[in-house]
Ligand SMILES: Nc1nc(=O)c2c([nH]1)NC[C@@H]1CN(c3ccc(C(=O)N[C@@H](CCC(=O)O)C(=O)O)cc3)CN21
């Protein structure tokens with residue numbers, strides 16, 4: 482972007498004083514932005530979305546990070562799991578999200594079996610980064626340390642993902658809360674520390690008891706994004722279709738913001754506001 486080039490649409494983002502200031506090309510969200518928010522104890526909002534139109538609305542509503550999630554296999558494609566999603570599917574949607582705004586940090590979700598070796602992780606992450614992602618996400622524990630180090634060494638930021646890892650649904654036996662007993666909670670804490678040490682820049686915790694998510698968020702230096710993980714993580718993420726009440730089955734932890742708002746932009750702004758105030762998730766959207 483050059484000086485004087487018109488920016489359309491105008492992207493509005495509350496600054497630290499609470500005023501609305503344009504987030505322009507000079508005001509892109511980076512991993513450093515998110516690190517600073519964690520240090521300042523300011524929560525940020527993340528949404529899983531898959532197209533340009535929502536990408537534009539999300540940036541305007543003050544959503545800092547957009548995840549092009551493999552949940553698209555369930556929401557867009559109609560599968561029962563995320564297992565059938567391919568790297569080309571996520572690349573296609575990453576291109577679309579990228580065209581919708583120029584300021585969000587975009588995370589591309591590596592699909593099932595696209596990172597089972599460090600070599601595959603590098604090859605498939607290259608595809609996501611060249612499609613417009615600024616970071617890649619992968620599901621699993623300390624066995625991913627080598628792949629994460631290789632990506633990090635090559636300049637590819639990584640978001641780790643612990644707790645309920647939906648690509649392992651066939652091993653887990655369903656979409657169930659993880660880390661409820663002492664041994665599995667301790668293992669998750671050790672996995673989280675190993676992944677941060679390997680070079681992860683962000684971490685998603687999905688469907689874990691709130692006290693465990695709080696403990697991991699406090700223990701890690703990197704920002705932790707929760708989904709069904711209580712209100713004490715550094716950020717929250719929801720799937721756009723769940724937030725707008727158009728998913729056929731929404732998990733207990735998700736909330737339909739269109740129910741309380743007159744329009745989609747108002748619903749998105751309400752979500753951002755509730756996350757920043759720590760009002761979402763309440764106990765009814767969390768697990769013990
Ligand atoms: N639309 C959508 N939203 C999501 O959050 C989402 C996807 N799709 N697809 C990928 C994964 C799968 N996810 C899921 C799916 C179902 C539950 C679920 O039914 N959980 C039970 C809790 C089970 C327990 O208590 O152990 C629930 O009642 O919410 C949770 C996460 C989260 N992700």
Ligand SMILES: CC(C)C(=O)C(=O)O
Pocket residue numbers: 529548549550551552553590685687708718720
């Ligand atoms: C639910 C989030 C964390 C995700 O991985 C996805 O949307 O695929």
Ligand SMILES: [Mg+2]
Pocket residue numbers: 550551552563590
């Ligand atoms: Mg995913």
